[in-house]
Amino acid sequence: MARPLAIVGGAVPGVLLVERFLRDDLGANPAEKLEHFTGTVALVTLLVCLTITPLRRLTHLNPLIRLRKPIGLWAFAYACMHFSCYLVFDQSLDLHEILHDIVKRPYITVGFSAFLILLSLALTSSTWSITKLGGRRWRGLHALIYLAGGLGVAHYLWSVKRDATVPDALGMILFVLLGLRFWRRPNVAQRQTNLSGS
Numbered sequence: 001m002a003r004p005l006a007i008v009g010g011a012v013p014g015v016l017l018v019e020r021f022l023r024d025d026l027g028a029n030p031a032e033k034l035e036h037f038t039g040t041v042a043l044v045t046l047l048v049c050l051t052i053t054p055l056r057r058l059t060h061l062n063p064l065i066r067l068r069k070p071i072g073l074w075a076f077a078y079a080c081m082h083f084s085c086y087l088v089f090d091q092s093l094d095l096h097e098i099l100h101d102i103v104k105r106p107y108i109t110v111g112f113s114a115f116l117i118l119l120s121l122a123l124t125s126s127t128w129s130i131t132k133l134g135g136r137r138w139r140g141l142h143a144l145i146y147l148a149g150g151l152g153v154a155h156y157l158w159s160v161k162r163d164a165t166v167p168d169a170l171g172m173i174l175f176v177l178l179g180l181r182f183w184r185r186p187n188v189a190q191r192q193t194n195l196s197g198s
């Protein structure tokens with residue numbers, strides 16, 4: 001039940017955005033609104049995806065793991081929409097300008113790097129890819145999602161001109177999630193060894 005909910009639920013921000021667009025309710029600069037909204041949703045969805053593993057560990061609800069793929073793919077879908085906004089509205093699909101921007105403007109380079117990571121994770125999200133790559137290599141590759149999150153936060157921080165409260169808060173959340181990911185409770189055998197040693 002939770003998986004279909006994640007699959008359908010990921011569309012909600014996009015549907016709300018389209019509804020506001022149709023009502024002509026995107027303010028004085030709809031293109032900017034679309035770009036900022038899709039970027040923010042991509043990053044927040046990515047962070048939601050990163051909460052699954054710690055949440056599963058805390059609750060021992062193993063089926064939660066099945067939510068990771070649809071949520072991760074939604075993060076990628078919003079990143080694609082965000083990138084498309086940039087390509088069309090900011091650069092009018094001028095390939096030369098786009099390449100120049102990616103190379104010359106650090107916050108675009110960082111955003112593009114995050115996008116390339118999300119692309120590689122989306123392309124290898126199938127069961128076929130796990131079999132082909134082998135579990136160890138696949139897990140190593142998919143650990144790059146944390147790097148994508150870090151680059152996404154850095155890209156956001158770099159792009160804000162005034163109030164950095166939201167990117168700062170997202171950065172803190174990512175930091176906590178990283179801590180939870182790499183913090184392991186000592187298992188029973190370890191605890192017994194520690195007790196007998198003390």
Ligand code: HEM
Pocket residue numbers: 035036037039040041042043046079082083086090108111112113114115118148152155156159160
């Ligand atoms: C494909 C490469 C990317 C490009 C070219 C790009 C470009 C941009 C641009 C031009 C802005 C607006 C900056 C401004 O108005 O001053 C922006 C903002 C933003 N981008 Fe990206 N971006 C990319 C990838 C990403 C990715 C992968 C994420 C998320 C994981 C992301 C999240 C954001 C966020 C959160 C904002 C700020 C939104 C706001 O101010 O409300 N971007 N990006």
